[in-house]
Amino acid sequence: MNFGILFATALGSVGANKLRAGLTLLGIVIGVSSVIAMMAVGRGAQVSVTSRISDLGTDLITVRPGNQALRFAFFGGGGNSDVLSFEDALALKDAVFTPDVRLVAPENSFSGSAVVGGENTFVSGVGVTAEYIDARNLTIASGRNISNADVQNTALVAVLGSQISESLFGNRDPVGATAKISGRQFTIVGVLESQQGTIFNPDNSVLVPITTAHYRVNGGKGLLDSIAVSSINILATSEKTVESARASIATVLRLRHELTADDDDDFLITTQQDTIETLEGTQGTFVILLGSIAGISLLVGGIGVMNIMLVSVTERTREIGIRRAVGAKRRDILFQFVTEAVLMTFGGGVLGVLAGWAIAYFGNGATVDGDIIETVIETHIAVIALAVSVAVGLFFGIYPAVRAASLNPIEALRHE
């Protein structure tokens, strides 16, 4: 039996019981469409995270102390070699040793409350230098940035994130006003532009001079050069020099920390590329998880196909006997039933791809719980889904088909 006849025969048999075929198909349609839709949502999330990170600038490099004793050392006031110091940060901007570094912005952090009149809000405080906003791609909406003079003077000045500004001052421009932050009276000199939707949201931050954060808020001691920083933000001269900048930063820090060849780094350098890869990795796992959950419904659909095919073989025992009696070989019967199963799952796959695509297409931009869902439809997922639905048909169709093919012609003909 050639393929054309086989196909026509299978199509005829499937078409003979449209309701049944339709219901069987539905299982596959649901399975495939949920795979497509889930993958589109998953990939959409992945792509948007990646683009948000890239918004920060792909030339950003972050150095953190690479030791778990960080917090203890930090709050304890230093003296630990695992701590990055302000001087470490300054040393990283060196035309000879680190020619690929364009900008260095150390920071430390504190958390506390900000009070203005009756308004009280929690803030995440960042001690910064003037370079910070450039390193983090932030913009001043009103007023001015923290200046290096402020740093020098341990000035009690602050730049507010837009959210903080709004909760403390409402729509008023807070520049020039004062606020009590972590128990100290600060003068507000500027407000940041809202960066809602970016991965590092500064809207709830308060920027103060790094020295003020250290000496006045955290109660730290020691010389300026020795104060601990929680991280150093560095911009490379370009995206291409990120890797060489990273290498030179490591060399300088190892020298400064007097590490021998046997010692591990006591700091951690992260580039934006690293962050993207890590996040894409986690998101990839997430996508696979979504896909597998959807895949289970495909499996259930496959079992439905197998069930119907087994019923069909029993019902059509006599037909099988007739076909065998007029010359059909076992494999003709086998192929016929496998083709029927594959036809159903492939049909379901095609409809499922269309349905999943429609869900992804019309779901793009929908808001769920305030989050905008972005979907990315990928052709290769559709192709894989179709291939999988064919495979499901083969896998679940083969057993009923083998049963059909192994029927004894005489007994099959006697079957009522």
Next chain:
Amino acid sequence: MTSITTVPAIELTNVTREFQVGSQLVKALDGVSLTIQPGEMVAIIGPSGSGKSTLMNTLGCLDTPTSGSFYLNGHDVSGLSDNQLAETRSHQLGFVFQSYNLLPRETALSNVELPLKYSGGYSGKDRRSAARTALDRVGLSHRYDHKPVQMSGGEQQRVGIARALVKNPELILADEPTGNLDTKSSAEVIEMLRSLNEIDGKTVVVVTHDPEVAEATKRIIAFRDGQIVEDRAVVKPSAPKTEATVETQPDSESEISE
């Protein structure tokens, strides 16, 4: 026709077919030896359970003997694989069943096409034209597109005959082809088989309970308990009578068709 040099159409030697039913061994065929020459028309008669259908299934390559040898057109069939048996069924014989065994969803034309679909080498056009020719031969030119439920028993059986002869095999096997038919339809079916034998020279083996049908053939073989108890030639084969008696001895296609 039965010259010594001819290769027999069917040659059974000491064929047995046993079935194990529970602890009992049923000998459906018990040492059957039988030779049928090309061009013969043979009736197989015998009481129910005597092994007639078992014999036909063996001749039709649907079943294989437990022991003994079976030569079909000079070829040993007993050692054939399942695939080779299917090919033999496809190329060398046509089978007519008591219960017609048509595919209920398919039209007469497509039922008759079925054997051609499993033998390759036919285009869709070839298949349809061969199927039409076969249906014309059995007088169903006006029933191409009818489904089995839309036809009388006699018509359905004629579709069955058309399907058996569509590949023009040398051997036609019919297991109680008139068992479900009234006298008139029976007569038509038997006339068709007779014409296939007499005009086309095909070997025809027909199982029947009906003495009139048996007397219409050239040779009667009687079975009892899986053994041949009688094998005689019919002196003057007579066309079976119908209510509206068939007037002339049909000798052409057109007359058979009506």
